[in-house]
Amino acid sequence: MKAVQFTEHGDRSVLSYEEHPDPEISADEVLLDIKAAALNHLDIHTRRGLPGVDLAMPHIPGSDAAGVVSETGSAVSRFSDGDRVAVSPGRSCGTCEYCRHGQQSMCESFHLIGEHVTGVHAELAAIPADNLVPVPETVEWPTAGSAALVFQTAWRMLHTQADIAAGEHVLVHGASGGVGHAAVQIAAHAGAVVYATASSDEKLDHARDCGADHLINYEETEFTDEIYALTDGRGVDVVVDHVGPATWEDSLKSLAKGGRLVTCGATTGPTAETNINRIFWNQLRIIGSTMATPGETDDALSLVWDGTFEPHRRTILPMSDIARAHELLEEREGFGKVVVVPDSEVQRASDSQTQSGDSAYDR
Structure with a gap:
């Protein structure tokens, strides 16, 4: 072969x-x-x-x-x-x-x-x-x-680990990538208000097609400023961050009190600085996630096979x-x-x- x-x-x-x-x-x-x-x-x-x-x-x-x-x-x-x-x-x-x-x-x-x-x-x-x-x-x-890989990963991140609910506000970084565009679709399907970041307006147009409600070009603006403006200073309930050091501290900053940051990777490196005061004062949760169980995979892919989600x-x-x-x-x-x-x-x-x-x- x-x-x-x-x-x-x-x-x-x-x-x-x-x-x-x-x-x-x-x-x-x-x-x-x-x-x-x-x-x-x-x-x-x-x-x-x-x-x-x-x-x-x-x-x-x-x-x-x-x-x-x-x-x-x-x-x-x-x-x-x-x-x-x-x-x-x-x-x-x-x-x-x-x-x-x-x-x-x-x-x-x-x-x-x-x-x-x-x-x-x-x-x-x-x-x-x-x-x-x-x-x-x-x-x-x-x-x-x-x-399989991206939809099962995003499914476990959002449903099992972050336990998102309809009406919550979810920020998805790297919405033009594999896990990112899957996470946008899954969060939108769950009834969340979805904020998507990407490096160009063209990529953000695709994120809109996936179900994003608010689009942030991080090459043109600080995403934290946009999040505060769009949420009247409250912040979001969940951040999906698979980027790492380049977004980490601002991702935590973008969370509302009691918010959850869920991560499955770190494409910009493994080590990031963390403001521990922000974590305990705002009672934030940082949640790791890797791949999925067979049942979670079946749940996610069944919605790909019937056309609800699209790679x-x-x-x-x-x-x-x-x-x-x-x-x-x-x-x-x-x-x-x-x-x-x-x-x-x-x-x-x-x-x-x-x-x-x-x-x-x-x-």
């Missing part, structure tokens, strides 16, 4: 798309014929190298994908050959105290497909059956392959153009998810379009 891979950490030049041995499945795995996959900022961090993560090389990245089951292991009963499925990348042990209480994303050995172990940016992937979610026939491959896409590229795909994320070009498709699927789609006049990405 062909796969995206790198043999050392570094810039985009370490990426290649070339031959790699076909995966062999174990008893609890299926062999997945990848139809579409997607990038997350996690793929950038993994390529550059993460502290404490020692990868076997060459490494195939990628945590988001969807495709067709082509072979099943002897212990697999949930799926059969030909089933359409999407990958949910979180891996847990199933036996620690957290797993036994249904908190798989808090597992003592929690890790992610694509970050800690072989990923899915390839023609084929061996995936544990427990990490697969059925995909209805009505869902297009680019949608199925780009929804917005900035482009679809062949996997051989993986360096450009990484560049789009690193340079913050465009809005929504970057989807990559195996070159063999691109050719198949092209051949089918020539014959029928319609795109075959959704077949």
